[in-house]
Amino acid sequence: MKIVVAIKRVIDYSVKVRVKSDQSNVDLANVKMALNPFCEIAVEEAVRLKEAGKATEIVVVTIGPKAAQDQIRAAMAMGADRGIWVETVDTELDALTVAKLLAKVVQNEQPQLVLLGKQAIDSDNNQTGQMLAALLDYPQATFASKVVIEGNEAVVTREIDGGLQTLGLTLPAIVTTDLRLNEPRYVKLPDIMKAKKKTLDATTPEALGVSLQKSIKLLKVEAPAERQGGIKVESVDALIDCLKNKARVI
Amino acid sequence: MPTYKAPLRDLQFVYKELFDATSLQALPGFEEVDTDLTDTILEEAGRFCETVLQPLNQSGDEEGCHFNNGAVTTPKGFKAAYQAFCENGWGAVTADPTYGGQGLPKTIGMMVEEMICSANMSFGMYPGLTEGAYNALAKFGTDELKTTYLPKMVTGEWSGTMCLTEPHCGTDLGLVRTKAEPQSNGAYKVTGTKIFISAGEQDLTDNIIHLVLARTPDAPAGIKGISLFIVPKYLVNADGSVGAANGVSCGSIEHKMGIKASATCVINFDAAEGYLVGTLNKGMQAMFQMMNTARLGVGIQGLGLSEVSYQNAVAYARDRLQGRALKAPFQPDKPADPLFVHPDVRRMLLTMRAYTEGNRALAIWVARKLDESNRATDPKQKQSADDFVALMTPIVKAFMTDCATDVTNLGVQIYGGHGFIREWGMEQFVRDARITQIYEGTNGIQALDLVGRKMAQNTGRLLRPFFHEVSEYLEQKSADSSDELQVMIGGLMKAFGRLQQATGFIAQQGLKDPDEAAAAATDYLRLFALVALGYLWLRMAEIALAKQGEGEAEFYQAKLDTAQFYFARLLPQTGALLSAILSGSQTLMQFNHEAF
Numbered sequence: 001m002k003i004v005v006a007i008k009r010v011i012d013y014s015v016k017v018r019v020k021s022d023q024s025n026v027d028l029a030n031v032k033m034a035l036n037p038f039c040e041i042a043v044e045e046a047v048r049l050k051e052a053g054k055a056t057e058i059v060v061v062t063i064g065p066k067a068a069q070d071q072i073r074a075a076m077a078m079g080a081d082r083g084i085w086v087e088t089v090d091t092e093l094d095a096l097t098v099a100k101l102l103a104k105v106v107q108n109e110q111p112q113l114v115l116l117g118k119q120a121i122d123s124d125n126n127q128t129g130q131m132l133a134a135l136l137d138y139p140q141a142t143f144a145s146k147v148v149i150e151g152n153e154a155v156v157t158r159e160i161d162g163g164l165q166t167l168g169l170t171l172p173a174i175v176t177t178d179l180r181l182n183e184p185r186y187v188k189l190p191d192i193m194k195a196k197k198k199t200l201d202a203t204t205p206e207a208l209g210v211s212l213q214k215s216i217k218l219l220k221v222e223a224p225a226e227r228q229g230g231i232k233v234e235s236v237d238a239l240i241d242c243l244k245n246k247a248r249v250i
Numbered sequence: 251m252p253t254y255k256a257p258l259r260d261l262q263f264v265y266k267e268l269f270d271a272t273s274l275q276a277l278p279g280f281e282e283v284d285t286d287l288t289d290t291i292l293e294e295a296g297r298f299c300e301t302v303l304q305p306l307n308q309s310g311d312e313e314g315c316h317f318n319n320g321a322v323t324t325p326k327g328f329k330a331a332y333q334a335f336c337e338n339g340w341g342a343v344t345a346d347p348t349y350g351g352q353g354l355p356k357t358i359g360m361m362v363e364e365m366i367c368s369a370n371m372s373f374g375m376y377p378g379l380t381e382g383a384y385n386a387l388a389k390f391g392t393d394e395l396k397t398t399y400l401p402k403m404v405t406g407e408w409s410g411t412m413c414l415t416e417p418h419c420g421t422d423l424g425l426v427r428t429k430a431e432p433q434s435n436g437a438y439k440v441t442g443t444k445i446f447i448s449a450g451e452q453d454l455t456d457n458i459i460h461l462v463l464a465r466t467p468d469a470p471a472g473i474k475g476i477s478l479f480i481v482p483k484y485l486v487n488a489d490g491s492v493g494a495a496n497g498v499s500c501g502s503i504e505h506k507m508g509i510k511a512s513a514t515c516v517i518n519f520d521a522a523e524g525y526l527v528g529t530l531n532k533g534m535q536a537m538f539q540m541m542n543t544a545r546l547g548v549g550i551q552g553l554g555l556s557e558v559s560y561q562n563a564v565a566y567a568r569d570r571l572q573g574r575a576l577k578a579p580f581q582p583d584k585p586a587d588p589l590f591v592h593p594d595v596r597r598m599l600l601t602m603r604a605y606t607e608g609n610r611a612l613a614i615w616v617a618r619k620l621d622e623s624n625r626a627t628d629p630k631q632k633q634s635a636d637d638f639v640a641l642m643t644p645i646v647k648a649f650m651t652d653c654a655t656d657v658t659n660l661g662v663q664i665y666g667g668h669g670f671i672r673e674w675g676m677e678q679f680v681r682d683a684r685i686t687q688i689y690e691g692t693n694g695i696q697a698l699d700l701v702g703r704k705m706a707q708n709t710g711r712l713l714r715p716f717f718h719e720v721s722e723y724l725e726q727k728s729a730d731s732s733d734e735l736q737v738m739i740g741g742l743m744k745a746f747g748r749l750q751q752a753t754g755f756i757a758q759q760g761l762k763d764p765d766e767a768a769a770a771a772t773d774y775l776r777l778f779a780l781v782a783l784g785y786l787w788l789r790m791a792e793i794a795l796a797k798q799g800e801g802e803a804e805f806y807q808a809k810l811d812t813a814q815f816y817f818a819r820l821l822p823q824t825g826a827l828l829s830a831i832l833s834g835s836q837t838l839m840q841f842n843h844e845a846f
């Protein structure tokens with residue numbers, strides 16, 4: 001079984017995000033970037049499936065500027081076999097454009113399973129996997145906390161508001177990963193070295209026949225209002241009153 | 251409880267911006283080592299140190315090692331961490347690929363080591379000693395010894411030790427008494443007692459490979475009769491598996507001031523089978539070869555502890571509200587201001603920072619030259635790199651560890667009373683740092699090495715390139731530099747002049763009276779180190795100035811400001827040091843020893 005994993009280069013989770021002074025966007029100049037944590041979980045899951053003898057090849061794909069190759073190498077160091085880099089200068093692609101590009105890659109690669117993070121921590125859209133499933137007309141299971149491959153089926157446990165839901169998907173299928181699916185491994189030094197020698201193919205949206213249309217315009221980015229200091233209340237009744245009438249959360 | 255974040259940005263600044271990373275890549279065997287790869291390695295090593303090693307540092311100190319009937323147990327969590335460490339390849343960074351290593355530059359190895367020492371210095375002793383033993387064996391061992399032992403040492407399945415010290419001799423190894431009697435099969439029977447052997451016994455590995463200094467029955471007396479032997483804890487079968495016990499036992503472990511999670515052992519050799527490493531009676535030469543790298547490693551231990559102490563001191567100085575800024579309240583809405591508003595607290599923080607970042611630059615500079623000395627094909631480049639490493643090794647070892655004691659003590663001071671309390675973890679750094687001034691040759695011995703051997707070697711050949719480089723740089727920059735740089739250039743010129751004067755004085759007086767050179771040694775080493783750091787701080791300031799306006803304004807401004815602090819408040823020590831040196835040996839030697 002071949003697995004394609006889509007990964008994204010995002011601002012590192014530990015970086016304190018700053019807004020550009022003209023409010024046009026988040027300031028990414030000289031900021032530490034990393035593999036999106038949900039994508040990292042997706043790669044880890046693919047590697048575990050391969051280690052368990054369920055998968056034979058793992059292809060990671062990313063869309064972005066040249067620097068995004070770092071994230072492909074990082075995924076390869078975790079155990080992915082091969083990388084595809086779709087070069088775009090623009091880092092603000094719509095989820096739909098990304099899904100279209102990924103759909104082309106999936107059509108070319110013909111994997112049995114496509115793994116994605118449920119969302120990227122930069123814009124928290126939570127759309128790409130779903131759109132990709134729609135474009136390909138594949139079955140999908142989002143927010144996966146457990147993935148089991150049984151023959152031609154993926155049995156996926158999903159985290160939903162009411163608890164857990166288990167779906168059986170006929171392969172090929174799309175699965176997006178949630179936080180509790182696994183804990184990504186520490187990367188081994190020899191694997192970092194090996195990753196350098198793995199194949200990384202470059203392609204472009206033109207070559208894939210996808211035009212980078214924009215249907216969403218970013219108007220303005222503002223930092224959230226600074227948190228106000230808390231208050232102390234005298235009694236439980238006062239607390240309930242505050243929660244009801246001041247904070248209006250219950 | 252202390253925390254630690256790998257200082258990736260500063261490491262990158264030094265290896266990419268201060269030094270030219272592409273020239274490292276140009277050395278044979280390092281073609282693949284581009285900055286992307288280095289970044290990834292440092293990041294992953296940093297992550298491992300932060301999340302696996304650092305959480306065991308304080309608990310390891312509290313628990314210490316256990317000794318029971320010859321067996322040593324390391325603190326809780328060490329065994330699993332050691333296994334993960336080895337599985338992840340962090341013990342094999344620089345080792346030769348022939349034996350399963352990654353063959354990466356020492357420069358990378360040393361940067362990784364810094365992080366290990368910040369996170370958990372005691373833990374780092376175990377793989378660190380293996381690396382020392384590996385180096386000696388790789389350089390001087392026969393092919394048979396190398397293929398038998400090195401691959402398992404690289405994977406970490408077996409560990410190594412260095413057995414030099416005996417009850418009656420530490421500094422003066424010419425007094426070594428451990429015997430090695432030749433056997434008919436070419437092996438030796440080694441008998442004697444070694445003390446203070448780090449990692450001499452532990453529960454982490456299947457076998458322990460001891461490198462032992464001993465003398466054969468007919469050996470000449472003193473230092474010229476010492477040979478180096480390899481003595482495994484368990485004999486190795488022909489198929490490479492671990493065989494019978496080999497007359498090596500652990501008599502006890504020491505109860506120590508610091509590095510409590512590192513087992514410091516009495517090791518008894520009782521007619522244990524050993525094999526000669528290198529040439530008979532040339533054991534000290536072999537040991538010194540390896541000790542040079544080990545000494546740099548000890549300097550790095552000091553650097554690692556300084557860094558982690560500084561990080562926690564900064565966090566506390568932001569957090570702790572105490573007293574008011576003298577001119578106007580910094581946080582009028584709070585009961586008091588954070589510590590960092592106080593000039594004296596800032597003095598402490600900046601002293602810690604300036605030494606730590608300066609020493610990081612010095613360490614990486616020397617590591618770079620070590621790689622050149624190992625790999626360069628041009629004999630001239632190789633020789634000059636070799637000379638530089640030889641010159642700087644005692645300086646890195648002694649100065650960086652002296653700084654570690656000063657810096658970690660400032661860390662305690664910034665915590666006030668809480669610095670003195672174990673729970674906060676700051677006093678552990680002081681206790682752990684203290685040994686670095688003692689082992690691998692005390693700092694006093696390092697200073698003697700600098701004035702007695704390195705200075706005199708080949709009539710000053712080692713010194714000249716360094717002096718030349720600094721004076722050339724000063725000359726070049728004195729003409730067309732900004733005002734900010736000019737002030738620093740003036741400061742370095744003055745300090746450099748003092749170093750030259752002290753060098754001349756010692757060379758002259760030392761010829762007449764060896765006590766004169768020895769009396770000046772420690773002050774001279776410090777003077778030398780301060781000038782070397784001054785030179786590096788000047789170059790770092792120059793970069794920071796050039797990068798202004800290119801983003802990361804805070805980072806570069808902090809570099810520049812730290813440089814200015816160094817020039818204003820630390821480099822002037824050179825004046826006092828010169829005075830002390832020029833006063834000569836008289837006040838030391840005239841004192842009647844009965845009156846002590």
Ligand SMILES: Cc1cc2nc3c(=O)[nH]c(=O)nc-3n(C[C@H](O)[C@H](O)[C@H](O)COP(=O)(O)OP(=O)(O)OC[C@H]3O[C@@H](n4cnc5c(N)ncnc54)[C@H](O)[C@@H]3O)c2cc1C
Nearest residue numbers: 412413414415419420421446447448514689690691692694
């Ligand atoms: C925790 C720990 C771990 C250690 N690990 C190891 C190890 O793994 N392997 C190993 O072999 N050893 C190890 N040692 C031993 C260590 O290297 C020695 O303690 C050190 O070399 C000093 O020797 P000594 O203790 O005998 O002191 P001494 O040699 O007795 O020195 C005492 C003092 O006198 C000074 N002094 C001595 N001779 C001179 C001189 N000629 N000129 C000027 N000053 C002089 C010294 O600088 C020092 O200040 C370890 C020690 C400790 C405490």
Ligand SMILES: Cc1cc2nc3c(=O)[nH]c(=O)nc-3n(C[C@H](O)[C@H](O)[C@H](O)COP(=O)(O)OP(=O)(O)OC[C@H]3O[C@@H](n4cnc5c(N)ncnc54)[C@H](O)[C@@H]3O)c2cc1C
Nearest residue numbers: 570572573574589592593594595663664665666667668670
């Ligand atoms: C073992 C021990 C025994 C003790 N015994 C007693 C005792 O018997 N009775 C008792 O009452 N207390 C006792 N203490 C408390 C001790 O006196 C305090 O720890 C000490 O006064 C420092 O206060 P602090 O710990 O709050 O540090 P802080 O006041 O928080 O100081 C932290 C650091 O900031 C610096 N700093 C703080 N304010 C300023 C400022 N305005 N300007 C410049 N620098 C500043 C300090 O010099 C220090 O380096 C004891 C403490 C210990 C550890």
